[in-house]
Structures are given as C-alpha cells and as structure tokens.
Amino acid sequence: MKFGSFLLVFFIFLFQSSNGSNLISESCKEASKNDPNLRYDFCVASLKDASSKLQPAGTNLEGLVGISIQLTKSNGSNTVSMISKFLKGKSFDEYAKVCLRDCYDLYSDSLWDLDAAAVALKWKDLDTASIRLSASLDNSVTCEDQFKDKKGETSPLTKENKLYFQLNVISLAFIQMLRQHY
Template identity: 50%
Template sequence: MRRFSSFSKIIITFLVLFHSTIMGSNELIQLSCKKASQGDPNLSYKFCVSSLEANAKGHSLDLQELVVISLNLTIANATNINSTISNLLKDKAFDNFAKERLRGCSELYADAIPTLQEALCAFQSKDFAKANIEVSSAMDASSTCEDGFKEKKGEVSPLRKENDVFFQLNAISLAFINTLASI
C-alpha cells in the first residue's frame, strides 16, 4: 500500500507538471490563484491573478516558477516598503509616536528581506518546510507593523495598504509552496 501511495504521488506530480507546462501562464495563474484564495480567506483571487500576470511575461510557467516569481515580488515589495518608510520619516506631520512605529516597521521589513531570500534558497533546494517557516516569519512583519500603531487609541497606520499587500504576497507564496509540498 505504501509503495502505491508513493507511486501515485509521482504520477500526480508528473501530471501536474506536464499539464502546467502545456497550459498558458495565465491559465496556470488563474487556477493556482483560485485554489490559493479558496484556502485562505485573507487572500484575494483578483489580487493574486493581477500580481502574477503582471510579472509572468506571457511565457509558459509551472507552479515552481510561480513560487519563485511570488517570492521575488515579495522581496521587492519589502524593499519598496522600506523606501516608503524612509520618505514618511522625513515628513514633519508625524509625531514621535508614529515615527517610532515607522522605525520599528522599517526594522521589521529590513529583517524580512533576508528571511525571504532564505525562503527562496530553501525552496529552490526543495526544502519546502523551511521555505514555509521563513515565509511565515517574514509575513509577520506586516501584522506586527500594523499592531504597533494600534497601541495608541485613534492612531491610524500610514502603512495599512502596504502591510496588506505584503501580507497577501506572502500568502500567495505560502499557498503555492504548500501545494507543491503536498504533491
């Protein structure tokens, strides 16, 4: 029975990889995003599709390449958020409380970048468990950043949109990594 189970996994993996190489990248993205968004109520199907289609460059992909694309998007997004924070810190409209939180967020995102790079290396080495842990760890930057602003009643995070985008990009990577890990 165990031998059949392993053989079945090999056949399923082959079929998924074969099918994904013959279908267009948009179809694979749509199917993958549909499955991912159905498994995570925090992940928007529309966001997933639009993020990946904009970066798939119209060539045939497989799910492994989508993970690499999503991780690279997330790394670039963390870098952009840090740039946004640097600009916000120059704005005199923010009080000391907000600036302290922004500096904290900057540290979180600065730490997330090498963590996501480590996740990418782990994924490329087929260490899906480690990749999952690293992405999950990096994902916490968005909620921890957001929570910092909630410590003061009435304070609104100027990074709400950025935190949400970063969270969703990580959710995409996690969903795709977990799909590959289960095959």
C-alpha cells in the same frame, strides 16, 4: 523562410504565454479555495503583472512560487523606501516615528526572510521556505498593530501592510500546494 521562422517563434511564444496564464489562473483558483486569506482576483492580477516584469512564469508551480517571492520582495523594498522617506519628514509625532523605525526594521528583516525562503525553495526545503514566508507575513501584521497601541494613532502604512500580507499569503498557499506535489 524567414517569415516561416518568425511564425514558429510567434506561435511558441503565444503557446507559452497562454500556458503561463493558465498556470496562474489554475494555481490561484486552487490556492484561493484552500486559503480564506487569499483572493483569487488579487492573486491572478498580481502574478500576471509580475510574471511579465520579473521573469517568465515557467511551466510549473515552483516557478510561480519564485515569482511570488520576487514580487513580495519588490513590494517590501518599496515599503522600506517609503518608510525611510516618512522618517526624514516632519509629518509624524515622536510615537509614530518610533513605530515607523520599528516597521523599517521589521520590513528589512522580512526582506532577509524572503531571500532565505527563495534559497530554501531552490533546495526544495519547503518547511524552511514556509517558516521564512510566515515570518515575513507576521512582520507586516506587527508593523500595523503597533500603531494601534496608542489611542487615536493611525498607521500611514495600512495599505502597504495589507498588500504585503496578501502577497506573502500567495507564496505560502503555493508552498502548501507544492507539498502535495512532492
């Protein structure tokens, strides 16, 4: 009896895992067709990894949006920590430190925007969720661009800004897809 129960649980888990994997693949495929800023491979890899670490992917697109927002928030929190370490060090000139302080504020604000987007998603207020996600996305672009204002200055956050931008794009693309389902 115990072995039969184990098999049943195993097959249910296997079925749900493949459904979550299918949901991720199909959603990323559809989203990447409709958004030139979204790369299919990046979308799938990010969400498969995140869905195993954050929470079950669920069986619907709304669950994936929630996971993508959590993933973006986790990435943004890591970036805030990195910026904080940069500011404590002595590797940057005064101009770069001003930019880094601005980036710190931008990313901190962005985390608040992601929280607001998650709440709006729960209430099925897709307009507010979309606005908050767009603001979060813009903050990474603003952070990167300000380093370009001084000739010869390079951003130490280019990789992080690009990643954060891409993660926000996933959430925004999925919100657009949700609009079609409501």
